[in-house]
Amino acid sequence: MISTGEIIALSVFSGVYALIMSEKIHRTVAAMVGASVIMVLNIVPWDKIPKYLDLGTILLLAGMMTVVNIARDSGLFEYIAIKTAKLSKGDPMKVLLLFSVITALVSAFLDNVTTVLLLTPMLIYITRQMDVNPVPFLLAEVFASNIGGTATLIGDPPNIMIGSAAGLSFNDFITNMAPIAFLDLFVTVGIIYLAYRSAMNAHSNRSEAITRSIMSLNEEDAIKDRVLFRKSVVMIAAIIVAFFFHDRLGLQPAVIALTGASILLLWSGASPEYALEKVEWATLFFFGGLFIIVGSLVETGAIDQLADWMLGYVHTEGQAVLLISWFSAFSSAIVDNIPFTATMIPLIKAMGNSMSTYPLWWALSLGACLGGNGTAIGASANVVVVGMAYREGIRITFGDFLKVGMVIMVATVGLGSALIWLRYVGL
C-alpha cells in the first residue's frame, strides 16, 4: 500500500526529474522548488534535513571550486592548454592523444566542466590552424574528460557523492577506478581514430606553416600573476597529495579541500569576496535540493520498497554489478547523472542487507560517470563542448554524438564492468 507521503515524494521526484531533463527552467530552481515542497509538506521533518543533506559532497565541491577560482586568475589553465598545443607541434594524431591525456588528467583532479571550458578554445583554435575537421578532437576531449573524472574520488560529482555516502577513500577510487579509466582512455582514443582516421590528415604542404604558427604561441604570456601561479601549482599539488593520505590522517576529503582553499586564500592574499563569489552556488544549491528530494523517498520508504523489489530479481553480487553498471550507464546517458546517483545511493545502501555493497559502488561509479558519454546531453562536459562548438560555428548533431558516443559507452562500460566482475565476483 502506497502512503500519501510516498505519492507526494514520488510526484515531486518525477516532476523535478522531468524539469531537469527538459531544462525548461534552471535545474537548480527545479531542485529548490521540489525541496521546498518536501519541506513545506513536512515529508522530511526539519530536524532530519541535516541527515540527508550530504555536507561531505557539498563542502568538497565548494572547497575545490574555490581553489580552481583562485588558480584560474593566475593563468594556470591557459598555460597548460598552450603547453599541450605546443607539445603536439601541429600533428593531428599528437593533438588527439595529448589533448585526450591532458584533459583526462586534469579532469581526474578538477571538475570536468572547468577543464573543458578552459581547454576547448585552444583545441578549436589549433584544429582551425591545422585546417582539419574539429569534431573528432572535440568528441575525444569530451570522452576523455568523463573518463578522467571516473578515475578519482574528486573527478566527477557522482564519485564525490558515492565516496561521501559509502565512506570510500581517495585511494579506494585510485585502486579500483583509475586502472579502468586508464584502459578506457586508450580504447576511446583508438575508437575515435578508427572512426575518423581520414580526418586526421593535416595539409602536408602547409605543415611547416601550421607548426610555426602553433609554436609561436608563448605559454609564458598566459601567466598573469607569476607569484600566484607558483602558489596555485604548489597548493593544488599539496591538496592532491593530501587526498592520497586523507584516510590515514583521519580527515574527510571535504576537510582537505576546504583546508587547501583556506591556505591558498591566506597565502595568495586573493580577495575572499571575489574567490567565493565565483563559487558555483547554483550547483551547490542544486545538490542540496536533490539530497532533500531523494531524502523524501528514503524517509517515506519508497527506496526500501524499490530495493526489495529489485532483490526479488537480483540474488548475487555478480548480477547486481552487471545490472547496476549497465542500468546506470544507459540511465546516465539520458538523464543527468547527479540526480540519478543521488537516487541510486540509498537504493544500494538498502541492498546492503542482502549482499556486500562494496563492488556495487564501483559499478555505480562506472555506469554513472561513463554513461554520460552515450549522448550529447549525458554529462555537463558534453553539453559545454557541444555548446561551445555551436558558438564557434561547428555543428555536432545529436546523431553525430550518439553514433560515436554509444560505441564508446558500450566499450568502456563493458571493459570496466568486466574488470569489476573479475575482481570481485570471479569466474
Place this chain on the structure above:
Amino acid sequence: MVKFTDLITRKFQNIAGSRYEEILKAYEEFFLTEEEMVIPDIKSILIPLDRYTTTVPDEVYETISAYPNARLQLVYMIDENVCRLIRDTLGEEDAKKFREKEERRASEILSRMRDRIRELGIAWAEDTVFGDKSEYVESIAGEYDMLIISKHYGSETTRTHTVSPVVFRIVQYVGRPVVLY
C-alpha cells in the same frame, strides 16, 4: 519535440553561464585573429632611416630575408624642420653644415646597409629625402606592403618611453603592417 540546438543552448547557458565569455576574453590575447592568420603577400618594403637609427640589428636582415622577392626602399630622412630652425636661429651657414653632416651620415648608413642587402640578393633602391619625418613616411607608406622602422626613429627615446612619438604616430596612421626594431 524539443529542438536539439535549443536544448543544448539552454543547458549550455545554465551550466557555463558567463564563464565561457570570460575564458574567451583571456584567450584573445594569445590567439591570432582571422585577419592576422592570413599571411600578407609582401612585394615591397619601406625602411625609413634617420640620425637616431644608429644601428640596424641582424634581426632586421633576417626579417628581410624572409621576402626574397620583395623590393626594398631605403629612405634616409633629413629633418626639414630642424634645418629651418637652425637657419632661423644660427644662420644659413650652420644650416648648411647641418645638412652636409646629415648627408654624410646618410651615406654611411646606406652604404653599410647596401652591403648586407646585397648579400641577401634582394633588389633595393635608396634615397635621401629632406622633409617632415612622419608626414613623408605617412604620405608614401600606402605604396608599400610593409614598413620596417626603428623604435628610435624621429626622436630620442627614454627609459620610460621606449618608442618615439614619431613612430607612435606613424604606426597609428599607416594602414600597413609595421615591424618595429
